[in-house]
Amino acid sequence: MSDTLEHRSAEPAELSADQLLDAYRRMRTIRAFEDRVHEEFATGDIPGFVHLYAGEEASAVGICMHLDDGDTIASTHRGHGHCIAKGVDPKPMMAEIFGRRTGTCHGKGGSMHIADLSKGMLGANGIVGAGAPLACGRALAAKLAGNGEVCVVFFGDGASNQGTTLEALNLASVWQLPVIFVAENNGYAETTASSWSVAADNIADRADGFGMPGVIVDGFDFFAVWEVAREAVTRARRGDGPTLMEVKLTRYYGHFEGDQQTYRGDEVERARRDFDCLKWFRTRVTTNGMLDAAALDTIDAEAAALIDDAVAEARSAPLPGREDLETDVYATY
Amino acid sequence: MGSSAVGIVANPLAGRDVRRLVAQASVFPNSEKAKMIQRLLAALGAVGVTDAFVSTDVGGISAAVLRSLGPDPAAGRPEWPTVHFVELERYSSTAADTAELVGAMMGAGVGAIVCLGGDGTARAVAASCGDTPLLALSTGTNNVFPEVREATVAGLAAGLVAQGAVDATTVLERDARLEVIAHSRVETALVDVCLTRAASRGARALWDVGGLTELACVFARPDAIGLSSIPGLLCPVPRGAGHGVVLRLVPPRSAPAVVRAPIAPGLVVEVGVASWEHLHRGRPHMMGTGGGVVALDGEREIELDASERVQVRFCTDGPVRIDPSATLAEAAQRRLLCTLPAGAYGPGLPPSNDTP
Numbered sequence: 091m092s093d094t095l096e097h098r099s100a101e102p103a104e105l106s107a108d109q110l111l112d113a114y115r116r117m118r119t120i121r122a123f124e125d126r127v128h129e130e131f132a133t134g135d136i137p138g139f140v141h142l143y144a145g146e147e148a149s150a151v152g153i154c155m156h157l158d159d160g161d162t163i164a165s166t167h168r169g170h171g172h173c174i175a176k177g178v179d180p181k182p183m184m185a186e187i188f189g190r191r192t193g194t195c196h197g198k199g200g201s202m203h204i205a206d207l208s209k210g211m212l213g214a215n216g217i218v219g220a221g222a223p224l225a226c227g228r229a230l231a232a233k234l235a236g237n238g239e240v241c242v243v244f245f246g247d248g249a250s251n252q253g254t255t256l257e258a259l260n261l262a263s264v265w266q267l268p269v270i271f272v273a274e275n276n277g278y279a280e281t282t283a284s285s286w287s288v289a290a291d292n293i294a295d296r297a298d299g300f301g302m303p304g305v306i307v308d309g310f311d312f313f314a315v316w317e318v319a320r321e322a323v324t325r326a327r328r329g330d331g332p333t334l335m336e337v338k339l340t341r342y343y344g345h346f347e348g349d350q351q352t353y354r355g356d357e358v359e360r361a362r363r364d365f366d367c368l369k370w371f372r373t374r375v376t377t378n379g380m381l382d383a384a385a386l387d388t389i390d391a392e393a394a395a396l397i398d399d400a401v402a403e404a405r406s407a408p409l410p411g412r413e414d415l416e417t418d419v420y421a422t423y
Numbered sequence: 424m425g426s427s428a429v430g431i432v433a434n435p436l437a438g439r440d441v442r443r444l445v446a447q448a449s450v451f452p453n454s455e456k457a458k459m460i461q462r463l464l465a466a467l468g469a470v471g472v473t474d475a476f477v478s479t480d481v482g483g484i485s486a487a488v489l490r491s492l493g494p495d496p497a498a499g500r501p502e503w504p505t506v507h508f509v510e511l512e513r514y515s516s517t518a519a520d521t522a523e524l525v526g527a528m529m530g531a532g533v534g535a536i537v538c539l540g541g542d543g544t545a546r547a548v549a550a551s552c553g554d555t556p557l558l559a560l561s562t563g564t565n566n567v568f569p570e571v572r573e574a575t576v577a578g579l580a581a582g583l584v585a586q587g588a589v590d591a592t593t594v595l596e597r598d599a600r601l602e603v604i605a606h607s608r609v610e611t612a613l614v615d616v617c618l619t620r621a622a623s624r625g626a627r628a629l630w631d632v633g634g635l636t637e638l639a640c641v642f643a644r645p646d647a648i649g650l651s652s653i654p655g656l657l658c659p660v661p662r663g664a665g666h667g668v669v670l671r672l673v674p675p676r677s678a679p680a681v682v683r684a685p686i687a688p689g690l691v692v693e694v695g696v697a698s699w700e701h702l703h704r705g706r707p708h709m710m711g712t713g714g715g716v717v718a719l720d721g722e723r724e725i726e727l728d729a730s731e732r733v734q735v736r737f738c739t740d741g742p743v744r745i746d747p748s749a750t751l752a753e754a755a756q757r758r759l760l761c762t763l764p765a766g767a768y769g770p771g772l773p774p775s776n777d778t779p
């Protein structure tokens with residue numbers, strides 16, 4: 091009788107020291123990248139818009155730590171963090187944002203269209219709510235191929251109200267697709283507070299209507315996101331279908347660079363001081379002896395140096411030329 | 424003499440944690456909590472409570488209660504007590520909100536407090552409500568301390584207790600609790616304290632029993648859900664026994680005793696028990712070495728340093744709990760909710776003119 095019972099592992103599935111260092115490096119690299127883009131944007135040398143992910147790092151990294159290159163993610167207009175967490179090289183990303191030929195997409199996409207299929211990054215996306223249907227398509231392909239791959243779609247609280255997202259939640263549940271829906275609720279869609287625009291107490295509550303589990307996670311706590319994502323990814327890989335995770339967090343910068351942010355109070359200041367995901371992570375792993383502070387300091391320095399190099403290389407790289415006009419397009423004339 | 428005021432505290436956060444994913448824990452939306460408050464108010468009004476102090480939140484519960492007061496909330500509803508919304512300067516969405524709200528209600532002189540939430544909510548309320556009688560209602564299926572009970576009936580009981588209409592010695596019970604002294608903080612658990620080898624608080628809830636090494640319980644019922652079901656099924660300790668119980672847990676393979684315990688809704692797992700003993704007052708139990716996290720009432724709360732140990736003490740000064748069954752039994756005996764012809768108190772009622 092006893093062997094019919096669910097038997098959980100005797101050892102708690104925990105992160106190794108190498109995995110912890112890797113997680114910290116990804117989060118620190120995102121922060122350094124975004125802080126620097128914030129500065130560089132002010133120089134006027136970056137074309138188009140940028141939407142920065144600083145403050146939300148624990149979400150992308152806590153989730154992507156469970157994914158391999160075969161697994162895929164669909165991202166948003168606020169996609170730099172998702173890219174770095176999924177393993178996309180920050181140097182070509184920086185070049186892409188500067189519109190250079192050495193960029194991830196040869197300088198033709200910019201911030202909102204960074205994609206790297208070799209890393210399973212299906213693309214940032216300027217269309218709010220476009221990611222979820224794409225994720226269903228990719229997950230359907232994985233399911234038909236039976237390869238155990240999963241697809242994660244990140245979307246915002248604003249996107250959670252789009253018909254596309256709601257249709258995709260339904261489809262994923264009907265077809266039991268290996269998708270993890272990650273609603274990154276940072277409290278605002280541009281300047282509109284989610285408390286005004288989301289007709290539910292929590293985005294996760296909507297999961298009930300689609301017949302899937304809905305869970306709320308503290309997006310400042312890497313460990314909380316990591317644990318919940320582990321269960322959601324395992325469930326998807328097992329063939330048990332989709333999960334909706336609502337990750338509550340705060341974006342540190344404006345909606346886009348240049349946003350005056352007159353619609354919010356001191357919440358960013360408080361979040362930076364009291365909940366910052368990098369500080370929280372550092373405190374936890376150093377007080378319990380999992381890592382020593384020096385190893386983290388080294389990563390801080392390496393991330394800073396990497397971003398310095400990325401900016402220097404991007405600035406000195408060529409812009410796309412006339413000859414690039416007819417490459418990377420479906421039809422040439 | 425009692426008070427004619429009752430406090431109602433609802434936790435907007437309870438009920439959406441990872442247990443919806445790893446177990447089949449129920450989902451309890453805030454709209455349902457708002458309806459429970461309305462049912463409580465109706466019952467409080469029916470037994471003559473004049474004032475209700477209701478917590479406010481940013482999760483939409485108090486907003487729904489406000490809407491239910493109609494177009495002129497200040498005028499209130501005649502069949503309800505006057506509703507006073509207790510507001511905070513700032514909401515942190517942590518247990519600190521609960522403590523502050525309860526403090527304000529105590530300041531207003533409430534004679535009983537009803538709380539809606541899980542074990543965590545009850546713990547936060549119990550830690551700050553002193554000797555004020557407490558009735559904890561469960562919002563969900565995952566709790567040991569709060570009761571699953573219809574709010575209307577709970578409201579009648581709380582109203583009668585607040586007004587001193589029933590005998591406190593028969594309807595109130597002083598619960599025991601566990602005091603946990605760690606490093607720099609002192610915490611309370613109403614049901615259980617356990618040590619896990621988990622690296623962090625993570626998603627707070629505890630569902631992986633593989634990492635558990637020690638468990639202490641205030642009481643252990645055989646029909647409990649959660650960690651206290653482990654001793655509950657092996658070495659039960661009734662509420663009010665005057666002692667608790669401590670267990671050392673090991674992997675089932677190497678354990679002298681293996682218990683199949685319902686540690687969360689939908690999760691019946693094998694847990695290995697190496698030994699157990701009673702936990703007595705005045706004889707603290709030391710837990711831990713080598714790090715880990717201490718969970719209080721099933722939620723990972725205290726992250727330990729590698730060298731830190733915590734002290735777990737059995738204390739008899741827990742919250743004063745309202746027993747709704749006993750309260751209403753006494754109400755029936757005293758006919759507190761009945762109107763009868765004068766002198767007609769014997770069996771075989773009613774002796775009025777419409778009996779044949």
Ligand SMILES: Cc1ncc(C[n+]2csc(CCOP(=O)(O)OP(=O)(O)O)c2C)c(N)n1
Nearest residue numbers: 168216217218246247248249276278279280
């Ligand atoms: C279909 C569509 N509608 C409107 C916009 C304009 N727009 C860009 S970002 C944004 C807000 C998105 O908010 P949210 O989904 O919460 O993501 P966040 O910016 O907070 O990360 C809007 C409305 C758009 N890009 N696409």
Ligand SMILES: [Mg+2]
Nearest residue numbers: 246247278279
């Ligand atoms: Mg948003």
